[in-house]
Structures are given as structure tokens and as C-alpha cells.
Amino acid sequence: MTEVEAREGLRPDDARARHLLRTLTAHIGTTVHVGVRNGRRGIATILTVEPKLTFGIRWENAVQQKLPIDILVGLPRPQSARKILHDLASLGVSRIIFFKPAKGDPAYATSSLWSTDEWKELLDKGVEQACSTLIPEVIHTPSLAEALSLSSNAGIRVALDPYEADGPLGSQPARAGATHAAIAIGPERGWDTTERAALKGAGWTLRHLGDRVLRVEAACLIGGGMLLAQLGAWRPHRPIV
Amino acid sequence: MTEVEAREGLRPDDARARHLLRTLTAHIGTTVHVGVRNGRRGIATILTVEPKLTFGIRWENAVQQKLPIDILVGLPRPQSARKILHDLASLGVSRIIFFKPAKGDPAYATSSLWSTDEWKELLDKGVEQACSTLIPEVIHTPSLAEALSLSSNAGIRVALDPYEADGPLGSQPARAGATHAAIAIGPERGWDTTERAALKGAGWTLRHLGDRVLRVEAACLIGGGMLLAQLGAWRPHRPIV
Numbered sequence: 001m002t003e004v005e006a007r008e009g010l011r012p013d014d015a016r017a018r019h020l021l022r023t024l025t026a027h028i029g030t031t032v033h034v035g036v037r038n039g040r041r042g043i044a045t046i047l048t049v050e051p052k053l054t055f056g057i058r059w060e061n062a063v064q065q066k067l068p069i070d071i072l073v074g075l076p077r078p079q080s081a082r083k084i085l086h087d088l089a090s091l092g093v094s095r096i097i098f099f100k101p102a103k104g105d106p107a108y109a110t111s112s113l114w115s116t117d118e119w120k121e122l123l124d125k126g127v128e129q130a131c132s133t134l135i136p137e138v139i140h141t142p143s144l145a146e147a148l149s150l151s152s153n154a155g156i157r158v159a160l161d162p163y164e165a166d167g168p169l170g171s172q173p174a175r176a177g178a179t180h181a182a183i184a185i186g187p188e189r190g191w192d193t194t195e196r197a198a199l200k201g202a203g204w205t206l207r208h209l210g211d212r213v214l215r216v217e218a219a220c221l222i223g224g225g226m227l228l229a230q231l232g233a234w235r236p237h238r239p240i241v
Numbered sequence: 242m243t244e245v246e247a248r249e250g251l252r253p254d255d256a257r258a259r260h261l262l263r264t265l266t267a268h269i270g271t272t273v274h275v276g277v278r279n280g281r282r283g284i285a286t287i288l289t290v291e292p293k294l295t296f297g298i299r300w301e302n303a304v305q306q307k308l309p310i311d312i313l314v315g316l317p318r319p320q321s322a323r324k325i326l327h328d329l330a331s332l333g334v335s336r337i338i339f340f341k342p343a344k345g346d347p348a349y350a351t352s353s354l355w356s357t358d359e360w361k362e363l364l365d366k367g368v369e370q371a372c373s374t375l376i377p378e379v380i381h382t383p384s385l386a387e388a389l390s391l392s393s394n395a396g397i398r399v400a401l402d403p404y405e406a407d408g409p410l411g412s413q414p415a416r417a418g419a420t421h422a423a424i425a426i427g428p429e430r431g432w433d434t435t436e437r438a439a440l441k442g443a444g445w446t447l448r449h450l451g452d453r454v455l456r457v458e459a460a461c462l463i464g465g466g467m468l469l470a471q472l473g474a475w476r477p478h479r480p481i482v
Contacts, residue, residue, distance in 0.1 A: 064452065067451070087455075087456070087459050090453055090454075090455050090456065090459065091451075091453060091455065091459070092451065092453045129454065129455070129456060130453035130454055130455065131453070131454050132453055162478045163478055165477065167477075168470060168473070168475035168477075169470060169475075170467075170470035170471070171470075171473070208475065208477055208478065209466065209475060210308070210332075210333065210469065210474070210475035210476060210478075211305065211475070211476050211477060211478045211479070212331055212332060212333045212371035212372070212373055213331075213370065213371050213372050213478075214328075214331050214332065214370070214371065215328070215331065215370060218328050218331065218332070218462055221459055221462045221463055221466075222462055222463055222466035222467075225450065225462075225463035225466065225467065226411070226463075226466065226467055226470060228451065229409060229410060229411035229412070229467060230411070232409070232412070233451070234409035234410075234449065234450060234451035234452070235451060235452050236406065236408075236409075236449055236452060237403045237404055237449065237451075237452045237454075238452070
């Protein structure tokens with residue numbers, strides 16, 4: 001919900017109000033988890049149902065933070081992009097940066113996924129799955145080089161490459177003092193020579209995830225998760241209030 | 242293919258033969274990657290098309306190995322199980338052990354996923370995606386306790402628990418000399434008290450992946466990948482011959 005809705009309540013014909021009152025048969029006194037998009041989470045108690053559904057909300061003391069990692073992905077086929085948007089929103093990353101890869105298919109950019117709000121809805125669902133409110137920023141760049149420049153300040157900069165990696169991901173400890181990581185995942189057809197040169201020139205290390213070729217969406221999850229662990233970025237779950 | 246098919250060839254009406262000859266317009270002299278289920282991979286050159294499609298095959302020198310990890314999963318809804326079967330087959334794990342969790346839904350076991358060959362086909366597709374031939378063993382057990390006993394010899398034994406973990410996964414180095422890992426992932430509704438006691442009693446450590454609740458299939462990939470990295474199990478890709 002928005003901050004205004006949290007203060008002033010929802011109209012009875014609002015889809016969320018209908019879901020609460022009809023599907024979940026909530027009533028005055030029922031408590032539910034609520035969250036403000038990109039803001040606080042809280043426990044809401046229903047105060048009134050008519051003329052508006054209003055809440056008394058106990059807010060969490062400290063807001064959750066986005067996790068300090070950028071995921072750079074060669075724009076994949078829409079069915080892969082859908083999974084990536086959902087799953088990386090659940091993981092809690094700061095930014096998903098899609099770039100047009102040398103060995104990509106230009107048709108992928110014209111999908112209804114991107115011309116409608118479908119991509120935003122997938123982020124919302126991923127964040128809801130995670131009981132979070134923090135929506136990753138999604139950026140599209142025309143080339144890998146521009147994507148790399150957006151993450152040039154990350155203390156850990158790794159690209160996954162099944163074929164020309166220097167070693168497995170995780171085989172060396174995180175750089176001391178690194179607080180932000182970035183990981184680049186190529187397109188299905190792999191990096192081309194120019195892209196590998198751009199990565200090395202910008203100080204990105206090539207790493208692999210073994211001798212199996214994984215789907216792009218699987219590589220995003222494993223790579224992103226491993227770097228978050230290396231950064232020590234994972235905080236324990238705690239009750240909201 | 243089977244070893245016999247590799248030796249004696251495919252009949253022209255075989256689906257793989259039709260795919261090669263018609264869809265890919267292969268002909269005598271064309272080379273393709275082939276593999277024997279749970280066996281060797283090779284590069285095959287088409288020798289004859291009629292009366293059978295036969296090959297001259299250069300086999301890889303050393304066969305690929307399954308990766309030394311068991312993934313224990315509380316039997317999830319079929320749509321999650323489908324992704325897990327595919328993605329863990331791609332990852333190359335040794336065994337996927339599904340157990341009936343205390344907070345599970347018995348209906349999940351009656352899905353057509355399990356009563357037909359669909360689950361086997363998903364393993365095949367996952368292995369194909371990875372350019373491998375090694376199909377994970379899939380085991381069903383009636384309880385977590387029985388699943389734990391199957392993996393009691395693993396040198397690393399971790400269970401993911403967003404709520405009662407002792408720390409994040411990856412926060413301590415792998416036990417020296419560990420060559421095999423096992424990771425247990427609970428059902429969507431989480432572990433119950435008895436299951437947590439069984440895990441601790443059998444020497445499994447509770448770890449979390451941060452304060453976001455991930456889908457079961459995402460937790461399988463991140464958790465499995467991280468333990469394979471900790472074991473040093475990832476070998477680099479090399480050309481088959």
C-alpha cells in the first residue's frame with residue numbers, strides 16, 4: 001500500500017480490501033501484515049470496515065535494506081527474464097541491469113513483458129514472496145560496456161563464464177572491506193571476444209560454476225547468493241514488531 | 242542414447258534420427274554431440290543414413306562425475322518439484338531425496354508428475370541443458386528422519402531455516418577433509434518442532450539465506466551451489482575430445 005492508504009484506509013471496492021474481507025473473511029480486530037512499497041512494514045489491526053477499511057498499524061522499528069549487489073544480465077528470452085525478475089526481487093538485490101549482449105536476439109526486447117507492466121508485477125510478486133517491500137531497480141543498457149560502468153565502484157566484480165574462467169566462483173575470499181558486489185551473467189550463447197575483453201579491462205574476474213551449463217536464471221540465483229554470502233550481507237530474520 | 246544404439250545406430254523412424262536428419266538437416270559427415278545415459282559423452286560423425294543412422298564416435302577420455310551432494314527437500318507442490326527436478330539435474334547433484342514433511346500437503350504426492358514418467362523427463366531435460374549425461378538418483382522417503390539417515394555420512398550437513406538458524410550459510414569454512422555434502426530444505430510452511438529436533442540430534446547445522454523468504458526451488462539452487470563451492474567440487478569445463 002501507499003503511505004496515504006496506510007493512514008486513510010482502503011475503499012471497500014479496492015481489490016485488496018475485497019480480498020481481506022471476502023476471501024480471508026477478515027473483520028474488525030483482525031491483524032494482518034502490511035507494507036509500504038519501498039518503505040516500512042508493519043502489523044495492521046482492522047479498525048473500521050465502513051465507509052473505509054482502516055487500520056491501526058504498529059510499524060517496524062528499523063526498515064529493511066536492499067542487499068548490496070547488482071546483477072548484470074545479458075537480455076534473455078522473456079520466459080527466462082520473468083523468472084529472473086521474480087527471483088532476484090525475492091533475493092533482495094539492489095539493481096538488475098539488463099544489457100544487450102553481442103550474441104543476443106533483438107526480438108527479446110520487443111516482448112510484451114517489457115511493453116506492458118508485466119515486468120513490474122513480477123517484481124512485486126517476488127518481493128511479496130520474500131515478505132519484503134523493497135523493489136529492485138531495473139535498468140536497461142544498450143551494451144555490456146555501459147552496464148559495467150554503472151557498477152564500476154563495486155568492491156567485488158565477477159563475471160560468470162563457463163568456458164574461459166580463471167577458477168570456480170568462491171575459490172578466493174572476498175576482498176577485505178568490500179561492501180558492494182556486482183556479478184555479470186552472459187546470454188545463453190555466451191560472451192563474445194569483445195565482451196570478454198571489456199570485462200577484463202574493467203577489472204572483472206571470470207569465474208565458473210562447474211562444468212555444467214546452467215540456465216541463465218539458475219546462474220543468477222547461485223551467483224547472486226554466493227556473493228551476498230561472501231559480503232556477509234545476510235541478516236537473520238526477525239519478527240516485524 | 243544407449244551403448245547399443247551408439248554401436249549399432251538408430252532406425253530412420255526414431256524420433257532422434259528424424260530430428261537430426263529433418264529438423265537439423267544433418268547428412269553423412271555431419272558431427273554432433275552424443276551421450277550415453279549415465280555414461281560417456283562423445284563427438285559422433287554420421288557414417289550412414291540408410292538403412293540405419295550410424296555413427297563413428299570419438300569418446301571422451303574421462304567420464305564426468307556426479308557432484309558429491311545430496312539435496313533433501315520436503316515434498317513441495319508439483320510446480321515447484323518440476324523446477325527442482327530440472328534445475329538440480331542441471332546442477333549435477335548425486336541424489337534428490339524428497340521426504341514427507343510434517344507441515345506438508347499429502348495431495349502433492351498424488352500428482353501426475355509422480356504417477357507418470359514426467360519426473361524422469363524433467364531430469365533428462367535438466368541433464369541435457371547441462372550437456373551432461375548423469376541423472377541424479379531420486380528417492381522418496383516417508384519422513385525427514387529417514388531422509389537424514391540416508392545422508393548421515395556427509396561431511397557437511399546443513400539445513401536451511403529462515404527462522405531459527407544459527408547464522409548465514411557460508412559463514413563458517415567447510416569442515417577440513419569433507420568430500421560430500423548434504424543440505425535439507427524444508428517445505429513452504431517451514432519445519433516443525435520435531436523436525437528441528439531431528440536435524441539437531443543428527444548433527445545438522447541450521448543456516449539461513451538472509452531475511453527474505455525464498456521459494457523452495459530458489460533455496461535448493463543457492464544452497465546446493467554454495468555447498469558445492471565450499472567442497473571445491475566444481476571442475477572447469479573442457480572440450481569433450
